[in-house]
Amino acid sequence: MTDRIHSIDSVRIIAMAFVVMIHTDPFRGLGMYGNMVNFTIDSTARFAVPFFFMTSGYLFARKTADRDPAAYLVERTATIVSLYAFGLALTVPVFLAGTVVLDGAENGDPVGSGVRQLVEFLSPLELLYYGDSVSVVLWFLPALVFSLLLVHTFAQAGKTAYLVPISLAFHVVGLLGTSYTMFVDVPFEVRDALFFGFFYTGLGYYVGARDWRPKTDRSRVYLGATGLFGALHVGERYVLGYVVTGETLSQTVYAASYTIGTALFAISLFAFLLSRPGLGRGTPLPSWGKYAVGIYVTHPAVLHLLERTAEVLNGMGYEVTTTLLWHLTLTPATFFGALLVYLSVREVGALRDGKTPFSRPRSDRNRDPN
Structure with missing residues (x-):
């Protein structure tokens, strides 16, 4: 299993870089060619979140093959909740400060703006289930917890044969409620555990529980399928965003998240990684993979700070957000800025191995973090 973890970890940090690019929107608004590049990057990057869900489901199955699944679920949930709490603790002050300074200055009521924003942050359903009350970026963590819980429920009931078809339904x-709204109007939020994370996590679990090991000599087939379905995914999004709507790339960038092609793209990539055990060994990628989750939870605050700074500069007459330099530097500044924040927090002992001190056993808290 260690070899297969190497290949997954090698892609994990790359996938996280794509997640950051989804949020930084490089080259968007820089004319038709800028929008074209942004559309291609954004479409390609959509494999990343399904990949993380599948990886979590796969590891859940493999790591509970010879241990109590319930105990592992509790341990994993504690880690994810701890990371979510850390992300909120980092993001809330930054977002509140931005609201008070900029929005408050516009309406002359900074205190009122801050209080209203804080009330929105505490909305129970959005905070605890959808994960988007503070930052929509953090939705993945609550969705992962509930997705793992759903998968565990099927496993405990001995109904894993129904796991994939039910989660697919x-x-x-979820797809009808996001990318295919021209067919039916889904009157509720579908970017959550039940309608999104459950399927990919369940699929990863199903593969892991059966210890499927694609043959190495077929890795080129899986790689070719990845390229083919990746191109299909981009083409499908183009049809949905421009052919169906009549819009053009010079006008806008299609922003709907996931399609049928996304699943085929992500699944074929995952199969390729399993067929190439040890991929990335001898490179820095596997060791960088362990920082992916840290970059994820810290980059909303870093990105918000950079964007608010740009807004201030724009207000002073320096239109930095319309320059090529801004679009070239925002993604690396966000990525490495988030990494720096995460490493700094780890260095002072506030976070270790993805957990805050309060989520670790008491005996563990007394150990030297070095």
Whole structure:
């Protein structure tokens, strides 16, 4: 299993870089060619979140093959909740400060703006289930917790044979509610555990529980399928965003998240990684993979700070957000700035191995973090 973890870890940090690019929107608004590049990057990057869900489901299955699944679920949930709490603790002050300084200055009521923003942050359903009350970026963590819980429920009931078809049925509803709204109006939020994360996590679990090991001599087939389905995914999004709507790339960038092609793209990539055990060994990529989750939870605050700074500069007459330099530097500044923040927090002992001190056993807290 260690070899297969190497290949997954090698892609994990790359996938996280794509997640950051989804949020930084490089080259968007810089004319038709800028929008074209942004559309291609954004479409390609959509494999990343499904990949993380599948990886979590796969590891859940493999790591509970010879241990109590419930105990592992509790341990994993504690880690994810701890990371979510850390992300909120980092993001809330930054977002509140931005609201008070900029929005408050516009309406002359900075205190009122801050209080209203804080009330929105505490909305129970959005905070605890959808994960988007503070930053929509953090939705993945609550979705992962509930997705793992759903998968565990099927496993405990001995109904894993129904796991993929049932989760797929929910995912189809999710797709109809996001990318295929021209067919049906889904009147509720579908970017959550039930309609999105459940399918990919369940699929990863199903593969892991059966210890499927694609043959190495077929890795080129899986790689070719990845390229083919990746191109299909980009083409499908183009049809949905421009052919169906009549819009053009010079006008806008299609922003809907996931499609049928996304699943085929992500699944074929995952199969390729499993067929190439040890991929990335001898490179820095596997060791960088362990920082992916840290970059994820810290980059919303870093990105918000950079964007608010740009807004201030724009207000002073320096239109930095319309320059090529801004679009070239925002993604690396966000990525490495988030990494720096995460490493700094780890260095002072506030976070270790993805957990805050309060989520670790008491005996563990007394150990030297070095």
